[in-house]
Amino acid sequence: MSAAALAMGANPLFSRAFPFPQTGSISLPGEDGMIVRSVRFFDLETPVEYFNTWLTPVPHFFVRNHMHEPSELEAGTWKLSVGGEVEKPLSLSLSDLARIETHSVVNTLECAGNGRGFQRPQVPGIQWGKGAVSTARFSGPRLRDVLQRAGVKSSGKHIMFRGLDEVPGKVPPFIRSIPIEKALDSDTLIATHMNGAPLTKHHGFPARALVPGWIGAASCKWLTEIKVLDSEFVGNFMSPGYRLPNQPIKPGDSLKPEDTHPVTSLNVKSVISGPLDGSALKAGRVSVHGTAWAGEADIAKVEISTDGGSNWTPAILGHEQARYAWRLWRHEFTAKRGDYTILSRATDTQGRVQPETPAWNPSGYLYNAVDEVKIHVA
Amino acid sequence: MLRSVTTRMCAIGILLALAVLVWAQEEKAHVIMGLQSPPPIRFQDTLPPGALQAKATTACTECHEARIILQQRLSKAAWIKEVDKMIKWGAVVDAADHDALVDYLSTNFAVDQPPYEAPRTTTIKKVLPK
Numbered sequence: 001m002s003a004a005a006l007a008m009g010a011n012p013l014f015s016r017a018f019p020f021p022q023t024g025s026i027s028l029p030g031e032d033g034m035i036v037r038s039v040r041f042f043d044l045e046t047p048v049e050y051f052n053t054w055l056t057p058v059p060h061f062f063v064r065n066h067m068h069e070p071s072e073l074e075a076g077t078w079k080l081s082v083g084g085e086v087e088k089p090l091s092l093s094l095s096d097l098a099r100i101e102t103h104s105v106v107n108t109l110e111c112a113g114n115g116r117g118f119q120r121p122q123v124p125g126i127q128w129g130k131g132a133v134s135t136a137r138f139s140g141p142r143l144r145d146v147l148q149r150a151g152v153k154s155s156g157k158h159i160m161f162r163g164l165d166e167v168p169g170k171v172p173p174f175i176r177s178i179p180i181e182k183a184l185d186s187d188t189l190i191a192t193h194m195n196g197a198p199l200t201k202h203h204g205f206p207a208r209a210l211v212p213g214w215i216g217a218a219s220c221k222w223l224t225e226i227k228v229l230d231s232e233f234v235g236n237f238m239s240p241g242y243r244l245p246n247q248p249i250k251p252g253d254s255l256k257p258e259d260t261h262p263v264t265s266l267n268v269k270s271v272i273s274g275p276l277d278g279s280a281l282k283a284g285r286v287s288v289h290g291t292a293w294a295g296e297a298d299i300a301k302v303e304i305s306t307d308g309g310s311n312w313t314p315a316i317l318g319h320e321q322a323r324y325a326w327r328l329w330r331h332e333f334t335a336k337r338g339d340y341t342i343l344s345r346a347t348d349t350q351g352r353v354q355p356e357t358p359a360w361n362p363s364g365y366l367y368n369a370v371d372e373v374k375i376h377v378a
Numbered sequence: 379m380l381r382s383v384t385t386r387m388c389a390i391g392i393l394l395a396l397a398v399l400v401w402a403q404e405e406k407a408h409v410i411m412g413l414q415s416p417p418p419i420r421f422q423d424t425l426p427p428g429a430l431q432a433k434a435t436t437a438c439t440e441c442h443e444a445r446i447i448l449q450q451r452l453s454k455a456a457w458i459k460e461v462d463k464m465i466k467w468g469a470v471v472d473a474a475d476h477d478a479l480v481d482y483l484s485t486n487f488a489v490d491q492p493p494y495e496a497p498r499t500t501t502i503k504k505v506l507p508k
Contacts (some may be wrong), residue, residue, distance in 0.1 A: 034499045039421050040443040044499070116447075122489055124460050127449040168441035169468025252455070 032059065037126050042202065046131035051273035051291045054328055055106070056134035056322040058195055063202045064111045064132060065313035066174045066237075070222050075206050077239035080190070083176075084160070084228035087151030094206050097192060100141035105187045105212050106322035108135045108293040112215035112242060112263050115367030121251045123138040123364040130271050130371070133293070135325050138191040138210045144184045146226070152180070156228035159183040161209050161220035176242070177233035178211055178218055182264075187212045189325065190223065213296035214264050215365075217242055238262065244366070248359040255362065266295030266356055269368040270302050270329070270346035277373040288315070288337045290371070293326035293350035301347050304331040308341035309370075315344070335377040344371045388453065430475065430482035437469045437479070447487065449494040454484040 035045035044063040046056065075094050082090040111132035116125050126132075143159070160177040167173050182188060191210040192199060199205040204221030211218035217237065232238060241258035270292035275281060288306070292299045298321075303312040318328035329344075346356045354370045396456050422445040438447060452460065457480050465471050471479055 032499055035496050036445070036499060037449070037496055038443050038446050041446075045496070047498070117493075121453070122451045122456075124450055124452055124456060126446070127451075127494065171441070171467045 034060065034062075035129065035131065037128065039068045041067060042069060042128050044202075045128060046134050048271055048273045048290075049276060051271060051330070052289065054318065054325070055136055055195055058136070058197070058200055058203065061134040061136060061194075061203065062109075062111065062132050064126075064216055065165070066204075066222075067167050068169065069201060070164040070166060073164065073201065073205055073222065073312070078206050078224075080147060080207060080226065082226045082228075084226075085153040085156035085230055086147075086228050087153060088149075090146070094192070096138075096144075097141055097190060098312065099146050099206060102139050102193075103142050103186070103189060104137050104139040105189060105210060106135065106137045106325040107210060107212040108133060108266070108324060108326040109216050109219065110266050110269075110293070112217055112365045113363070115369070116364030118367055119360060119364040121360070123362060125364060132216075133271075133326075135293075136194045136198065138189055139193040139196075140189045140191040140207065140210070140341070142186060143188045143190055143226075144186065144210070146190060147183065147228070148233075150228075150342060152228050155230045156180055158229045158232050160225075160227040160229050160233045161223055162210075162225035162227070163204070163220045164222035164224050172236035174237055175233060175235050176217060176220065176237050177229060178209075178214070178264075179232075180228075182211060182214070185212075202311050212268070213266060215242070218264070232262075241363075242365070243363075244361055249361070251360060251362075263365050266293065267358075267366045267368040268278050268292075268294040268297065268299075268346050268348040268352040269351075270327060270344040270354060270371055272342060272344050272371045272373050273324075275342070275373060275375050278375070279373075280376045280378060281335065283335055283337050283377050284330055286375075287330055287332050288342055288344075289328070289330040290344055291326045291328050292344070292346040294346065294350070294352065296324070297348040297350045297352065298323070299327045299346055300349050302329045303345045303347070304333075304341040305345075306333050306335075306340055309343055309371075312345065335375075339375055340375050340377060342373050342375065427484045428482050428486065430478050433471070433475055434479060434482055437471050438464070440470075441468070445494075445496075447483070449496070450483075450487045451483065451489050451491055451493070452487060453489055454480065455486040457487075 033047060035047055037043040037045050042063055042065045046062045050060045078094055080092045113125050114128050114132035117127035117129050157180050158177040159180060160175060162175050165174050189210040190207050190298055191368055192207050194203055199208060207223045208221045209219045209223055219368055242263045243253055245265055246259050246261055249255060270290055272290040274289050288304055292296040292302045302315040304315050305312045315329040321327055347353045354368055356370050358369050422443055423439045425431050425444050461480055
């Protein structure tokens with residue numbers, strides 16, 4: 001296939017193994033300025049300078065895929081099956097879902113591996129920086145309304161999601177499950193819309209799970225099957241994947257499965273969206289701004305230090321807030337000539353505080369160190 | 379016999395002419411497309427030179443982009459775990475090449491290598507939704 005045919009073809013994303021040389025930039029409609037962590041599988045990171053709006057525009061919303069995106073998705077023929085430990089198995093079309101009451105949740109979605117690139121010693125995986133996190137208003141029927149229609153038996157304890165991702169080689173399918181309690185929460189959705197528009201392909205069209213406050217991996221994209229199980233799903237992406245050690249361990253220590261637990265809710269974390277690290281500014285008033293989130297908890301405060309951590313001042317939190325959404329924040333100070341190390345540190349309503357150095361773990365999950373930028377003022 | 383050869387030559391000539399025509403149309407279309415939409419995404423499927431370059435490329439990039447390897451900075455012990463996991467997941471690696479592949483990866487993508495600089499997608503305002 002020629003480059004021209006590729007440009008005109010159905011979708012170059014799903015073509016495989018083209019030996020193109022690397023170039024400095026990659027053109028991709030509607031995803032401008034995003035950091036390319038991988039094209040195949042498709043993983044885009046949001047640059048921190050985009051964290052200036054409460055809702056992230058969809059083209060700037062980070063993308064995380066473990067597998068190839070589905071090559072064929074047809075809204076008209078798409079079905080969602082609901083089965084397992086239920087009284088009445090269902091097969092729902094997109095129009096069936098549209099007839100169920102819609103609920104909206106503004107949710108900060110963060111990849112469990114966000115910040116993995118900062119872990120030392122390094123661990124394998126996509127080397128995310130600070131931007132595998134974004135916020136959107138997700139809408140669709142509540143998962144519990146669909147489960148109630150199917151009638152969950154008393155034996156049903158976990159809800160399994162299967163997506164339409166295309167699995168290469170002998171890679172285990174990306175199937176995970178969540179406990180029934182979280183599935184029945186009034187804010188857990190089968191989302192069909194994002195920021196008021198139908199989901200785009202990168203974000204799980206035509207429907208995805210939306211498990212608010214939890215790691216992104218819980219919110220299965222291109223949802224095609226919901227199965228009620230009597231116990232946690234057994235598969236690579238439940239164990240050994242997405243588990244944390246119960247006690248801190250050192251690099252090289254062996255870790256038994258029984259000494260781990262699943263990664264679920266997000267950590268408390270803040271990120272500075274400006275000034276950017278390494279920037280040069282003029283002396284005078286400097287605005288430090290960013291965002292902070294805490295999974296299922298709320299942000300209690302964000303503190304800023306402009307002197308490398310000796311003194312801390314509370315930032316002003318933005319007015320826009322929702323239970324599972326990040327809070328924007330800002331702080332101004334007068335900068336004289338010199339070099340500054342600016343830090344941000346969030347505290348949540350559960351009393352969790354962003355640590356200087358998070359505990360190391362073998363997969364680099366939930367990294368949430370106090371954020372830091374260095375600037376020069378002239 | 380002579381007539382048959384002439385016919386075949388003519389047929390090949392016509393096919394070649396058609397191929398050139400199709401190619402020219404595609405190139406023309408690409409230029410037109412180029413004005414309206416960005417050029418195609420470029421995959422990074424080039425691994426560093428070395429004795430195992432070709433075999434690593436075949437084994438790894440069948441499923442994923444080389445860029446996923448280029449961004450790793452791991453110890454030899456960690457690379458052994460990764461290679462073994464990928465073989466379990468379908469990567470085709472001859473047992474005789476296993477140790478050399480681990481050496482190739484742990485030499486080129488060691489913890490003390492400078493970090494991989496990820497590129498960015500091009501800013502193209504005109505294709506952003508309103």
